Amino acid sequence: MNIASKADAIGLGERARRAARVAGEFADAVDREGRFPREGMEAVAAERLMGIQVPAVHGGEGATISEVAEVCAILGQACAATAMTYAMHQIQVASIAGFSGGSAWHAGFLKRLCDEQLLIASATSEAGIGGNLRNSVCAIETIGDTVRLEKDATVISYGANADAILVTSRAHADAAPSDQVSTLFLKDQYTLEHTRDWDTLGMRGTCSDGYVFRGEAPKEQVLPAPFAEIAAESMLAVSHLLWGALWYGIAADAVARAQGFVRAAAKRSPGTTPPGALRLAEASSLLQQVKGNVVAGLRQFEAAKGDADRLSAMSFAVAMNNVKVGVSQTILTIINHCLLINGIMGYKNGTPFSLGRHLRDAHSAQLMISNDRILGNTSTMLLVHKQDTSLIG
């Protein structure tokens, strides 16, 4: 039993590394042209990584959040756009697999997702609410057995390339802004009217354009659990952990490039310590902090898994928020250290030591659900939450 699960885990890592090699080859082109990371995502699908998180009964491999995070970290070291596309897809899979109850339609969809390696996008952000995903303006309308929804979605990553989109909305026309549901629409059930271009500093390949989404589907495609539960018990934590994993990947590759630079300098003048060596040691220590932060978060999530009370506890939300804020800030410091080490060779594009793409991609981390918004949210909880001062927990 144990041996089999271990073999699977090793298999996943190898498959992810093979996909990452392809993604890495095209990372600069994807970034420069601001285009969908087609080659990387095709390689991910060819390695059959899209459905790994789906339970075996529905055709998947039942991979844990930590295993999915490892795949994100591996892809993140090669191409952040591929990694972010993959991570966002897995966040949606976690919501559907975890919160569709006994819904036969969703079980059937998960089976199809594994068979056909489908890609799911997310539309939570909306004009007028920014990154406050626990509020919606738009409301889903039920007409007999059909639901209909129109949403002014400001950002839908890889919307044009997705096979399905999970969309949040108010539960009905009279519902409060926080009384939300989440509905999975298939590609032939919606149209996307392009409204906003994604010409950004970094994460250019996520193609996170804005659209007016218009969809109509059978009402069984609405996830049975209220979105409040999905967000509290899965989406927020899984987002912060999988994003954290790929952000770690970006920083880890930057440190690898800086280490390559320092090592090359050391070889050129044996017996002397290259000037960047100390800074590299510092970057390595910071990278370990980031890794420790993400891994501790993953452990906490795995320990609470399936326990709605623990997952919706304030202490858990505070911990996950802290992972997100801490990792998103520290990777910038790390990559900046690496840039100082590599100097002009890091500043230039197209060298083995280039760091421009890493630095630009990493800058999205603090905005992807604004750190100020998250800190505001944590500070509210700290008014009542009692700190756990134990070390091991």
Place this chain on the structure above:
Amino acid sequence: MTTAEIIRDLVGKHGKLPVDVATLGDDSDLYTAGLSSFASVQLMLALEEQFDIEFPETMLKRATFASIRAIADAVDSIVRDQAAA
């Protein structure tokens, strides 16, 4: 006033609900009625002040604030525990 009545009053004052608290039953889902996480913390602080209690960490979860009755049960159990201590 009963505990539930006091709580109903505090939900009305601090819950920032888009609906009148009088339209809600003791078992109505407060989150569905629009209780935000920010407002639930403000409500918790008001409850701690009103009943001179402190919510233990184990009660700081969504389910505790799901309805007026759930809050009343939580408050009653903390009051009982504090009296026994």
